Amino acid sequence: MSGVRVLVGTKKGAFVLTSDGTRKRWEINGPHFAGWEIYHMKGSPVDPQRLYASQTSGWFGQLIQRSNDGGKTWEPMDNKFVYDGVAGTHQWYDGTPHPWEFKRVWHLEPSLKDPDTVYAGVEDAAMFRTTDGGKSWTELSGLRRHGSGPHWQPGAGGMCLHSIILDAKNPERIFIAISAAGAFRTDDGGKNWKPINKGLYSKYIPDPTAEVGHCVHHIAMHPSRPGVLFMQKHWDVMRSDNAGDSWQKISGNLPTDFGFVIDVNSHEPETIYVVPIKSDSEHFPLDGKLRVYRSRSGGNEWEELAKGLPERDCYVNVLRDAMAVDTLDKCGVYFGTTGGQVYASADSGDSWAAIARDLPGVLSVEVQTLS
Amino acid sequence: MIRVVLPAHLRTLAKVKDEVQLDITGAVTQRSVLDALEANYPMLRGTIRDHVTQQRRPFLRFFACEEDLSHEMPDAALPEAVASGKEPLLIVGAIAGG
Numbered sequence: 001m002s003g004v005r006v007l008v009g010t011k012k013g014a015f016v017l018t019s020d021g022t023r024k025r026w027e028i029n030g031p032h033f034a035g036w037e038i039y040h041m042k043g044s045p046v047d048p049q050r051l052y053a054s055q056t057s058g059w060f061g062q063l064i065q066r067s068n069d070g071g072k073t074w075e076p077m078d079n080k081f082v083y084d085g086v087a088g089t090h091q092w093y094d095g096t097p098h099p100w101e102f103k104r105v106w107h108l109e110p111s112l113k114d115p116d117t118v119y120a121g122v123e124d125a126a127m128f129r130t131t132d133g134g135k136s137w138t139e140l141s142g143l144r145r146h147g148s149g150p151h152w153q154p155g156a157g158g159m160c161l162h163s164i165i166l167d168a169k170n171p172e173r174i175f176i177a178i179s180a181a182g183a184f185r186t187d188d189g190g191k192n193w194k195p196i197n198k199g200l201y202s203k204y205i206p207d208p209t210a211e212v213g214h215c216v217h218h219i220a221m222h223p224s225r226p227g228v229l230f231m232q233k234h235w236d237v238m239r240s241d242n243a244g245d246s247w248q249k250i251s252g253n254l255p256t257d258f259g260f261v262i263d264v265n266s267h268e269p270e271t272i273y274v275v276p277i278k279s280d281s282e283h284f285p286l287d288g289k290l291r292v293y294r295s296r297s298g299g300n301e302w303e304e305l306a307k308g309l310p311e312r313d314c315y316v317n318v319l320r321d322a323m324a325v326d327t328l329d330k331c332g333v334y335f336g337t338t339g340g341q342v343y344a345s346a347d348s349g350d351s352w353a354a355i356a357r358d359l360p361g362v363l364s365v366e367v368q369t370l371s
Numbered sequence: 372m373i374r375v376v377l378p379a380h381l382r383t384l385a386k387v388k389d390e391v392q393l394d395i396t397g398a399v400t401q402r403s404v405l406d407a408l409e410a411n412y413p414m415l416r417g418t419i420r421d422h423v424t425q426q427r428r429p430f431l432r433f434f435a436c437e438e439d440l441s442h443e444m445p446d447a448a449l450p451e452a453v454a455s456g457k458e459p460l461l462i463v464g465a466i467a468g469g
Binding site: 034035036057058059060061062063076079080082 | 378380381383384414416417418419421422423428430431464465
């Protein structure tokens with residue numbers, strides 16, 4: 001019997017939600033690491049019982065936790081994230097040089113082939129990797145040193161490397177995104193990187209078409225089509241058909257193209273989901289109605305998905321790593337809100353139900369489909 | 372025997388319910404106490420002081436004998452009452468945040 005495990009990171013702990021393949025009844029376990037911010041949790045694609053979690057706190061700093069039993073028990077791993085060599089400076093909000101300082105891990109991306117290899121996206125923006133299951137971490141410093149690093153600036157949430165996408169067909173290729181530097185790609189396993197921001201237009205920066213400086217909120221890719229990327233930028237929903245070499249705007253008929261999440265249906269590579277947010281100064285849905293929008297044409301034509309979602313008085317946000325899909329048929333889609341709700345659809349988005357309603361504010365959602 | 376009282380979250384992390392007791396040979400200082408604490412409870416490394424700079428985390432403070440010792444030098448001797456085990460070294464988290 002198949003099943004689903006939803007890993008929910010919140011502002012005050014981690015929660016593991018489980019259901020069988022019908023996805024009708026849910027059991028909630030947690031909080032794990034009560035009182036700590038859990039920026040992200042993710043399981044290994046090759047060993048679903050192996051989970052990694054980023055546990056962080058303004059008081060006590062960063063911890064990395066590992067579970068070998070699907071989240072029942074956890075073990076703290078190495079938490080030493082030290083930049084390679086002299087860290088140098090990036091730009092501060094006012095444009096002055098500011099020392100690179102490690103603050104927290106935003107995203108953990110386990111390898112597609114090895115449960116002991118995990119990539120970590122951190123703030124201040126950099127990429128680290130462990131190859132021993134979290135016992136030690138090494139920076140892939142080619143990203144930070146590729147040339148534009150001293151010109152990167154933080155977004156309002158900090159200068160974070162928040163998205164990491166591994167290419168199943170080309171293990172040397174990795175895509176990442178940084179707020180507010182933009183998207184980058186390596187084709188040699190992380191030694192060398194290049195910005196992939198051509199076609200992005202950000203009118204709030206001095207040069208709206210600059211090579212770096214764009215506030216990319218999230219990127220997504222269907223594993224079967226590694227050259228096709230989707231992006232939710234600060235404003236604008238974008239698409240690339242050439243692995244990020246150029247981007248086109250696909251906002252189409254969205255009521256607002258500001259937002260944070262974007263994801264791709266697990267069975268239909270041209271079906272994508274976003275949650276439109278009113279604006280960069282009003283981080284909540286339009287008119288108090290929480291809505292997912294779905295495009296079945298890879299962008300531009302969008303349909304509103306409302307069934308089961310709040311119709312009024314809803315002023316939550318959905319943060320950048322807080323949407324995920326399962327691989328069951330029909331595709332399950334899940335997202336969490338800053339109000340502590342986790343919504344799920346077991347029918348590709350046609351209808352929704354809250355599977356958790358009163359958690360702490362949700363920072364991240366990941367899904368494991370279990371056989 | 373040196374006694375150390377940890378903040379609640381670090382007690383949970385270290386899997387201890389009460390104050391921690393440490394054996395220290397030589398001078399009893401902030402540095403020697405934290406070195407012994409981290410040697411006995413490796414999961415606490417990086418949570419009280421930075422891995423590299425060894426600086427105290429800004430939202431933590433060190434108290435003992437009703438004195439704030441946070442700004443003492445790391446190698447300064449802790450009060451005799453701490454060295455003798457009569458009083459604990461208190462590691463205190465700031466009351467701040469949500």
